[in-house]
Amino acid sequence: MTVEPRVEDPNDQFPIGMRVLAVDDDPTCLRLLDTLLRRCQYHVTTTSQAITALKMLRENKNQFDLVISDVHMPDMDGFKLLELVGLEMDLPVIMLSANDDPKLVMKGITHGACDYLLKPVRIEQLKNIWQHVIRRRRFDPRDQNNSDSRDKWRQGPGEGGQGSTEPGNPDHGKLNKKRKDQNEDDDEENDENGHDNEDPSTQKKPRVVWSVELHRKFVAAVNQLGIDRAVPKKILDLMNVEKLTRENVASHLQKYRLYLKRISCVANQQANMVAALGSTDSTYLHSLNGLGNFYNLSGSGQLPNSTFRSFPPSGMLGRLNTPSGMGMHCLSSSEMVQLGHLQNSSNPINNGGKFQPVLLPGNQNGIILQGMPMSLELEQLQHNKGIIRVGELSTAIGDSTVFPASSGFPDTKMTSSRSSSSLLVAANSPLMLQGHSQENQRRGGLRNQNSATLLNTELPSSFPDHGRCNDNWSTAVQPSGIQSSSFPLSDCFKQATLHPSNLRDNISSVTLQSGTNLRDVSCVTSMPPPLPDSRTDLECQAMTISGNSVKIMNYSPKVWDDHKQKLSHHSSLGCSSTNSLIPAPGVMGTFDQGLDLKNTISDRNMDFNLMGESNFVNPLPMQQNAVEESASDTALQLKQGCTLGQRKPQSSYASNNVGSLEDLVSAMMKQVRLSSFIFKVFC
């Protein structure tokens, strides 16, 4: 058999000779596009009718590599064509339009466009469109997960290199997908950065998950070395963990440092808030203290362990018991710092990448208001469901189980943190929220719930009793101290509806307290004019915190109760509902909270949804970066947990959202004002 000489295979010279089908009803643009594409050395076919284009595509599925289509066409909507091409031929489609309305761009992306270009199209942009073909070919056989993991992976190692504080990966990925104009650029960047991704083995490289244990070790090592002298290599050696690379440690260290910085700011703020609050609500203070103690307990000297809560245990406890013993007041600067650390720590611990707050080496007053740790504790409280004595808190905290660490932390930790959690609960609402926010990756639902439970359990006396366990959040919310808003988890927010007045107070208190941790709080404060409705407040808070899920949460405490049963579910429910509910920017707009954040949130949510990655970042446009980060983390957590049933992020944003939305809506429809509203919008 003779081997026939291979006459130049057009594919070999790819992208030269790539077969493009251009569709545009405007002859001027079509002509221009035709010439531009030919200049890029593609093989161009043009038509001004979408119907003709479909016919051509259907005739021979292998006739084209890429389709470029205008959005507004007389015979067929560009999005429709996009969908059909995606479904039937599975070709990459690039949308083209003179209109740069983000809603349209979003629509394009959600309908599956791999890019959205604006007229006038420049040749530089067209020179890069072949990447979409490669990308699709490459990842098509594998499902979305690969791209997601690829993104994550890509971002993972990158974190070490970059000093970015934000939960880098999700943000990065999401942003990339979101920006229409920059899509190409971003894609290019990603491609460049992720050269290794080309290698299948590297693509699947798993990301290091910074579990609570791991983080604890890390913090222990850092503290042992001294934060100033801690270098990745030494930390790695001290930690003595298999399969951990220096790079992992380096990136984690970076995040940790940033977290510490954040904490110190937060701690200061919180201390101020506590001081302010302390005078008003002793219970609250108690809770604060309790929380602080909790943190302290965990922290007292056991930093490694309680990386999350470095609150000085002993001192706090004492404080907790005294109504006036507002730990906050006593917060010394060191404590403050620690608190801050704690807060942060809770987050990082949970998330794996987030930095765990520096354990307070022993601040006595470590008012942990920071909330981060609280949230952890709260979660735990939920589990515990017991009323945790204030005094106990400290002990409980000591176990540092409080951290809602990503891994099933709440369950285990709950017990330990019982006391603390109770305390936490009291003050937790704000704190918890903070914590939650910090915990980016924590299970969204869990945290919320935990906090809620914590709150509920804790404040039997001071807060209305809503049904403790399940309603932890709600009760938690209720307690004046509870800053429902601070709960990043939507669940918390739901609870918030419990006491309008409380909420309001909570919100304000939360705001005061939370400083950075409470993203929500700050959100609250920055939120638009006072919400008349506590629910609204909650909503707002929720919005800020978990971005939309919170709102939904608020409304259906019942639903939450059910959900609470399963911690993970809770969060997920809350999250998914919120997230899904808020997917569209339009939806956000429906909220009449007047939150400016709305859009941001929705955008974020959308991003999150779009990305479908667990690294959901920041749903709320928090004022403070720290908060934002935590919020995003939380949101991320939420999101992760949220997708009811862990739905994998789907390429179709809309469908993804709708699905979860539907679930949520059905559950909450009657009760949740928002959900029904959203539902309407959605439908």
Next chain:
Amino acid sequence: MLGLGADRLRADMNRLLALLFHQGVLDEQFLQLQQLQDETSPNFVSEVVNIYFHESEKLLRNLRGLLMDREFSDYKKMGIHLNQFMGSSSSIGAKRVRNVCVAFRAASEQNNRAGCLRALELVEHEYCYLKNKLHELFQLEQQRVLAAGVRYPIQN
């Protein structure tokens, strides 16, 4: 002599182009069009611009027809025409035309009929100016090509 004419014509062309750029009538997208013109498509710019004129006049007529109608209410349809007009204008680099279209679109989105009418007049005005200037440019170009093409036989 004619050679000098060609140079002069080219100078005139450049001057006109510079003026148009300076006035903001054209932007760098027009330069891109010019860059796409080469041996394989020697008259690319004029071809595309002529297509543009043809289509634009249709669109502008439609727009005016819509707005003149006393019972006009179909802003959406107007938006579609306008969108296409904006797309093609920006594609050839007609910056001022496109900018007044933006104002037109804003008025249209607010369902402001009076504002739309005003904007339409502005658009028509800008369009006319652009068309005249581009015609002038093409004429110069044609003359230049003719002038450059003439060669006197070299005589010893």
